Amino acid sequence: MRCLGIMVLAVLCLAAAVARGQLTSDFYNGCCPQVGDIVRARVSAAMKADPRMGASLLRLHFHDCFVNGCDGSVLLDGSDSEKLAAPNMNSARGFEVVDAIKADLEKACPGVVSCVTPSPSRLSTGCSWYSGGPGYSVLLGRRDGLVANQSGANNNLPSPFEPIDSIIQKFANVGLNTTTDVVVLSGGHTIGRARCALFSSRLSNFSATSSVDPTLDASLASSLQSLCQGGDGNQTAALDVNSADAFDNHYFQNLAGQKGLLASDQGLFSGSGANATKALVQAYSASKERFFCDFGRAMVKMGNISPLTGSAGQIRTNCRAVNK
Ligand code: HEM
Numbered sequence: 001m002r003c004l005g006i007m008v009l010a011v012l013c014l015a016a017a018v019a020r021g022q023l024t025s026d027f028y029n030g031c032c033p034q035v036g037d038i039v040r041a042r043v044s045a046a047m048k049a050d051p052r053m054g055a056s057l058l059r060l061h062f063h064d065c066f067v068n069g070c071d072g073s074v075l076l077d078g079s080d081s082e083k084l085a086a087p088n089m090n091s092a093r094g095f096e097v098v099d100a101i102k103a104d105l106e107k108a109c110p111g112v113v114s115c116v117t118p119s120p121s122r123l124s125t126g127c128s129w130y131s132g133g134p135g136y137s138v139l140l141g142r143r144d145g146l147v148a149n150q151s152g153a154n155n156n157l158p159s160p161f162e163p164i165d166s167i168i169q170k171f172a173n174v175g176l177n178t179t180t181d182v183v184v185l186s187g188g189h190t191i192g193r194a195r196c197a198l199f200s201s202r203l204s205n206f207s208a209t210s211s212v213d214p215t216l217d218a219s220l221a222s223s224l225q226s227l228c229q230g231g232d233g234n235q236t237a238a239l240d241v242n243s244a245d246a247f248d249n250h251y252f253q254n255l256a257g258q259k260g261l262l263a264s265d266q267g268l269f270s271g272s273g274a275n276a277t278k279a280l281v282q283a284y285s286a287s288k289e290r291f292f293c294d295f296g297r298a299m300v301k302m303g304n305i306s307p308l309t310g311s312a313g314q315i316r317t318n319c320r321a322v323n324k
Helices: 002-020 035-049 053-065 095-108 150-156 164-173 179-190 218-228 250-256 263-270 275-286 288-303
Strands: 193-195 236-238
Touching: 035 053, 035 095, 053 095, 053 179, 053 288, 164 179, 164 263, 179 250, 179 263, 179 275, 179 288, 218 236, 250 263, 250 275, 263 275, 275 288
Parallel strands: none
Antiparallel strands: 193 236
């Protein structure tokens, strides 16, 4: 009887996928109505055990979407995996949480919910998991890709050492072609942490004229120097020095006070090419509501980068490998 039920669910989902060939917010209503509860329960438990996990899942979604579109390619294991690309190696986190969500989904609705769904994004998203964070309607129905793209992960993902115009170009390359998207999505750095290796070049031997990056607040520089000194580069600092685990607009207020952690963060406010981005930083710094509203819109846009729909790709059984 259970098998029959499961087959009916699978057929319902496949029919919905082929018929619609596009993303919708009610995609799983007919074929796996429990999907929201399952993802929420696992993510809540993971964040209770590790408050940083929401941030890690949010970043995983971003790193997935910028490489081959939002197709779960970042989740695949192997020597050619995206996990081994420079922006992800020893850095991307949350794969075990995705595995746990997927295992629950496979029990409840085998073969119907893609790995892109439990991976970071999809339901109620990283941000509304934070109390008071923005909520927005997420579109569902993506399918899983068949290949990883390690060189894409090395080339497409922005680096914290890159100038702003080059970061804007990388967003444009995936169809996020406005300055607003770059600034508002950088607001994801209102949660989570970064390793010393990714900002310590701002703390000593910065330039011929200044040992410390002059766009970094002196007292923050001093506490970061103490944190990073003598370490292996893997110590972490909060991306939002004021409230690392709260989704709010402090990130933007920090930038206005020269308290951005990464050079690419501070560059949105202080960089030589920051005229357009600076005005937005000021606007989001003044209005949490405007930030939340634009962030939700931009997250939906990012989640729509080249999705596989209809009968494209597959529904992986194990998020770490394509089906045999
Ligand atoms: C604009 C260009 C961006 C650059 C240069 C950048 C760079 C970085 C770097 C270097 C880290 C720290 C990694 C580590 O310590 O290993 C990081 C962390 C993070 N990034 Fe970004 N990022 C960018 C955009 C985004 C976007 C668009 C989002 C999501 C909407 C995002 C969300 C996050 C989050 C939440 C973390 C913390 C993850 C954790 O604590 O596990 N970033 N980012």
